[in-house]
Amino acid sequence: GENVEQHPSTLSVQEGDSAVIKCTYSDSASNYFPWYKQELGKRPQLIIDIRSNVGEKKDQRIAVTLNKTAKHFSLHITETQPEDSAVYFCAASIPGNQFYFGTGTSLTVIP
Amino acid sequence: KAGVTQTPRYLIKTRGQQVTLSCSPISGHRSVSWYQQTPGQGLQFLFEYFSETQRNKGNFPGRFSGRQFSNSRSEMNVSTLELGDSALYLCASSLTSGTQYFGPGTRLLVL
Numbered sequence: 667g668e669n670v671e672q673h674p675s676t677l678s679v680q681e682g683d684s685a686v687i688k689c690t691y692s693d694s695a696s697n698y699f700p701w702y703k704q705e706l707g708k709r710p711q712l713i714i715d716i717r718s719n720v721g722e723k724k725d726q727r728i729a730v731t732l733n734k735t736a737k738h739f740s741l742h743i744t745e746t747q748p749e750d751s752a753v754y755f756c757a758a759s760i761p762g763n764q765f766y767f768g769t770g771t772s773l774t775v776i777p
Numbered sequence: 778k779a780g781v782t783q784t785p786r787y788l789i790k791t792r793g794q795q796v797t798l799s800c801s802p803i804s805g806h807r808s809v810s811w812y813q814q815t816p817g818q819g820l821q822f823l824f825e826y827f828s829e830t831q832r833n834k835g836n837f838p839g840r841f842s843g844r845q846f847s848n849s850r851s852e853m854n855v856s857t858l859e860l861g862d863s864a865l866y867l868c869a870s871s872l873t874s875g876t877q878y879f880g881p882g883t884r885l886l887v888l
């Protein structure tokens with residue numbers, strides 16, 4: 667089955683700096699890659715997603731890139747703010763609506 | 778539209794008991810997936826139901842089961858509870874496939 671690896675597991679950045687989280691997947695059939703943000707005690711919230719026919723997608727300070735050949739995708743957060751502090755999860759979905767999640771990255775933005 | 782809801786939000790059980798958790802998807806969504814979330818393990822996929830049929834299944838023992846009703850509401854049952862079943866159980870709904878929206882979760886503590 668699909669295997670999603672996520673790095674780093676923890677990340678600390680200064681406010682205003684950029685943060686990058688990387689994920690790799692194993693199944694070339696995966697065609698949908700969402701990113702979720704989970705604040706302490708809350709549900710995971712979708713922040714951005716990308717489909718396999720697109721190489722990059724941007725939404726204000728958040729961007730995701732996908733390299734299908736290398737089977738990796740990354741989340742980029744620019745101009746980080748303290749409210750960006752949370753756990754971020756990447757996921758890969760194979761046809762048939764089965765999702766595989768990474769183990770999460772705990773991001774801390776230091777004011 | 779109202780979001781995904783889960784009941785109960787918190788549950789305390791003892792080893793050997795069984796438990797049933799409920800998930801109501803977003804109106805119009807026909808797919809419901811269940812995940813187990815534990816510290817350091819990320820989100821582990823349990824199973825997915827679509828139109829009252831189990832469409833996908835993760836690698837969990839048979840003590841974990843589920844079902845979906847004609848109104849798309851889903852229940853998950855865990856029999857013969859073990860200490861290791863203590864976790865946050867999340868459900869997520871989607872239209873038929875693709876973007877998943879999570880509920881707030883049920884936090885289960887097994888003593």
